[in-house]
Each structure stands twice: as C-alpha cells, then as structure tokens.
Amino acid sequence: MATDTQQLTRPAVRVSGLVRRFGDRTVLDSLDLDIAPGQFVALLGRSGSGKSTLLRALAGLDYDVAGSGSIEVPGRVSVVFQDSRLLPWQRVLDNVLLGLGGRDAADRGRAALAEVGLAGRERAWPVELSGGEQQRAALARSLVREPELLLADEPFGALDALTRIRMHGLLRELCQRHGPAVLLVTHDVDEAIVLADRVLVLVDGRIAVDQPIDLPQPRSHRDPRFLEYRYQLLTALGVEEEITV
Ligand SMILES: Nc1ncnc2c1ncn2[C@@H]1O[C@H](COP(=O)(O)OP(=O)(O)OP(=O)(O)O)[C@@H](O)[C@H]1O
Numbered sequence: 440m441a442t443d444t445q446q447l448t449r450p451a452v453r454v455s456g457l458v459r460r461f462g463d464r465t466v467l468d469s470l471d472l473d474i475a476p477g478q479f480v481a482l483l484g485r486s487g488s489g490k491s492t493l494l495r496a497l498a499g500l501d502y503d504v505a506g507s508g509s510i511e512v513p514g515r516v517s518v519v520f521q522d523s524r525l526l527p528w529q530r531v532l533d534n535v536l537l538g539l540g541g542r543d544a545a546d547r548g549r550a551a552l553a554e555v556g557l558a559g560r561e562r563a564w565p566v567e568l569s570g571g572e573q574q575r576a577a578l579a580r581s582l583v584r585e586p587e588l589l590l591a592d593e594p595f596g597a598l599d600a601l602t603r604i605r606m607h608g609l610l611r612e613l614c615q616r617h618g619p620a621v622l623l624v625t626h627d628v629d630e631a632i633v634l635a636d637r638v639l640v641l642v643d644g645r646i647a648v649d650q651p652i653d654l655p656q657p658r659s660h661r662d663p664r665f666l667e668y669r670y671q672l673l674t675a676l677g678v679e680e681e682i683t684v
Pocket residue numbers: 461466484485486487488489490491492493626
C-alpha cells in the first residue's frame with residue numbers, strides 16, 4: 440500500500456538545491472521546485488531573474504548545470520520556444536514527424552496537426568504559415584511525442600493579442616486532453632492566471648511566491664478574484680506602483 444501511495448504522489452518534476460552561476464553572478468540560488476503530474480505551472484519573474492535558465496536546465500540544454508543540486512524530470516520532455524523553430528526546408532508534417540519513429544507516425548502527425556487546427560496544411564512550407572500557425576505546428580510537434588512534461592518559454596510572446604488569447608484556449612484544451620505537466624515561462628501576469636493551476640514568482644534565484652489559482656476554467660479577467668491574484672503577483676514582481684487600472 441505504501442508503495443502505491445508513493446507512486447501516486449511522486450512528482451513529475453523535482454528540483455532540489457539547484458545552483459547556477461554565470462561568473463560571479465548567482466542566477467539560481469539553491470532553488471527547490473516540485474511539479475505534480477499533469478499540473479500546469481506558470482513561472483513569472485523580472486527580466487534577467489533566471490526563468491529561461493531554469494527552463495533550459497530542466498530541458499537538459501544546460502550542460503554546465505550538472506553537479507549543483509539535483510534535477511529529476513520524466514523520460515519524455517518536449518520544449519516550445521518563442522519562435523517555432525520549424526525547419527524551413529521541411530514541410531509542416533515532416534517537421535512534426537522529425538525524429539518520430541513507428542509505423543503509425545504519419546497518422547499521429549496528421550492527427551496532431553488536426554488537433555491544433557492545421558488540417559490540410561500538412562504539405563505547406565513553414566514560411567507559408569502565419570506566426571500563430573507556426574506556433575500551432577510547434578505545439579503539434581511537441582504533443583505528438585506525448586510528453587509527460589511540456590516546457591514552454593514565452594511561446595506566445597511574439598503573437599498579437601487576439602492570436603494570443605486563441606492560443607491560450609488551445610493550449611489549455613490540449614494540455615487537458617494529453618495531460619502533461621507544464622512549466623510555462625511568461626512575462627504576462629494575466630496569461631499566467633488564465634492558464635495555470637499554480638503561479639510561481641522567481642526572485643533572487645528562488646521561488647519566492649507559489650500561488651495556487653483557485654478559479655474555475657474558463658477564467659474571466661473581470662472576476663474580482665482574478666484582479667486580486669493579478670495585484671498580488673504584480674506586487675511580488677515589484678511593479679505594483681506601475682498599475683494604472
Ligand atoms: N550563457 C550565459 N552566460 C552568461 N550569462 C548568462 C547566460 N545565460 C543567462 N545568463 C544571465 O543569467 C541571467 C538570467 O538570464 P535568463 O535568460 O534566465 O533570465 P530570464 O528571467 O529568462 O529573462 P527574460 O525574462 O529577460 O527572458 C541574466 O542576467 C543573463 O544575462
């Protein structure tokens with residue numbers, strides 16, 4: 440029985456005592472973080488606070504981080520960045536299928552493209568897609584791998600406001616269906632509150648605020664509790680005096 444309980448409560452991500460220095464600058468300072476399976480976590484922090492550094496460490500992209508604390512992540516991790524990173528010389532479906540094995544790979548790729556609203560665009564070149572469509576294709580490429588952890592670094596940062604809002608709905612829906620744990624790095628406090636089960640604020644190399652968002656989906660910006668979360672998080676970011684509501 441004890442083993443079953445341990446299995447159920449085992450986090451998807453466990454970071455303990457993570458330290459990352461660049462020269463004499465300590466960017467991550469003995470950082471601890473657990474993320475439960477299927478949990479959607481947003482990470483806020485001022486520019487230069489170390490959000491991307493943490494994400495890169497979790498993605499296994501930071502080779503110098505080894506030895507300073509411990510990082511446990513699941514076997515299947517997908518990463519989405521602000522730019523889609525589609526290969527321009529590969530058609531959209533081939534981009535989604537890159538490195539994907541198995542006889543049904545093409546069918547899975549087509550299904551993933553249909554899920555993100557790109558049915559019929561399989562043979563398009565990336566350059567023929569809008570910025571929002573390219574990010575949709577990047578999401579399809581991530582999710583077709585059925586990741587247990589999705590790492591997203593400002594994935595909507597380059598999109599216009601309306602496209603952003605549509606992408607929020609899509610991401611939330613996809614994550615609910617596929618069930619990965621998510622760590623979303625964003626500058627946008629509203630985006631964090633709209634999407635996340637839990638919002639973290641990184642200050643001085645550690646998680647200074649760990650705020651569950653207890654609002655039903657879909658979330659309204661006009662809900663007074665939304666505004667309370669926004670005020671609290673902006674305060675934690677040290678920008679409350681800039682609020683002009
Ligand atoms: N490879 C590197 N070499 C030296 N310094 C680095 C390197 N990568 C990041 N840094 C420094 O670490 C700090 C944190 O950078 P990071 O990109 O993680 O911040 P961030 O919170 O993601 O910022 P932003 O919101 O502006 O994207 C910055 O001061 C940055 O200059």
